[in-house]
Amino acid sequence: MHRVVVLALDGVIPFDLATPLEVFARVRLSDGSTPYCVRVCAATPQVAAGAFTITVAHGLDALADADTIMLPGCAEPANGVPQEVVDALRTAAGRGTRIASICAGAFVLATTGLLDGKRATTHWVAADLFARMFPQVELDPAVLYVDNGQFLTSAGAAAGLDLCLHLIRRDCGSAVAADAARLSVMPLERDGGQAQFIVPEQPPVPRGSTMEPLLRWLTENAGRDLTLDEIAAHARMSTRTLNRRFREHTGTTPLQWLHRARIRRAQHLLETTGQSVDRIGGAVGFGSPTAFRDRFKRIVGTSPHRYRSSFARNTSRTNHSSS
Known part of the structure; x- marks a missing residue:
């Protein structure tokens, strides 16, 4: 024995x-x-x-x-x-x-x-x-x-x-x-x-930082299909300067910061709504369902469908057959 x-x-x-x-x-x-x-x-x-x-x-x-x-x-x-x-x-x-x-x-x-x-x-x-x-x-x-x-x-x-x-x-x-x-x-x-059990931390918005206005603009516009060039243009910097200053203030790149903000929003929608996975991906700013699924799995460690199965609250789920 x-x-x-x-x-x-x-x-x-x-x-x-x-x-x-x-x-x-x-x-x-x-x-x-x-x-x-x-x-x-x-x-x-x-x-x-x-x-x-x-x-x-x-x-x-x-x-x-x-x-x-x-x-x-x-x-x-x-x-x-x-x-x-x-x-x-x-x-x-x-x-x-x-x-x-x-x-x-x-x-x-x-x-x-x-x-x-x-x-x-x-x-x-x-x-x-x-x-x-x-x-x-x-x-x-x-x-x-x-x-x-x-x-x-x-x-x-x-x-x-x-x-x-x-x-x-x-x-x-x-x-x-x-x-x-x-x-x-x-x-x-x-x-x-x-x-999959770790909610990605909301990307930081340091108060008083010279980057604070840009970070808040990114948060408000995370649902748009933003490019690095668009972000740099809004910040009135070159992409090289933007990447350098962004990393100094946040420890990451503008697009990585934006991806985590989008995934956090997607997790919330998967838990609390009956929207389809594809619709959620588009709503949080991903250009294609494949890009959304790939990024979600890379950050969260599981697929959007399996995440929803594990963590969805008792909400009406009438339209998420596409997963």
């Missing part, structure tokens, strides 16, 4: 802790047997878990018998990890134990040094902090999970379910994983990555 040990540190996020417990414990093989034995361990008998405290029966010695160690996230990922936990995880890794993190649990795994030089992910909200703390790790914040073989990391919340189902498929095959997915009311595979 495959032994899964979930490590609970002080401040553990209850959802992250419960995910592997529920998913692995409910797995059944075709003969009805249970392939996983799941337990929780901690460095102390009691662990704070947000609104409540949990009592843990097993200490860190349980990690010595684990086939897979799951690392849930903690509410304050920058608080550090006790040295005894770091040592226990490194010892387990030396024995070949598989170690996987959920959400900000990637901070725990990265603290051990086991992710150095490897690709990893974490919740997009914590991505900048992770990148600053662990520059030696190749962070990819746009995916749901990363499988390096022995070490795996996943993004926030529901991505922990994706990772657990992936591990079940690795261990037991697709049929068993599909049954586990149905029990969790989850697809076995989801389209896109974290990018």
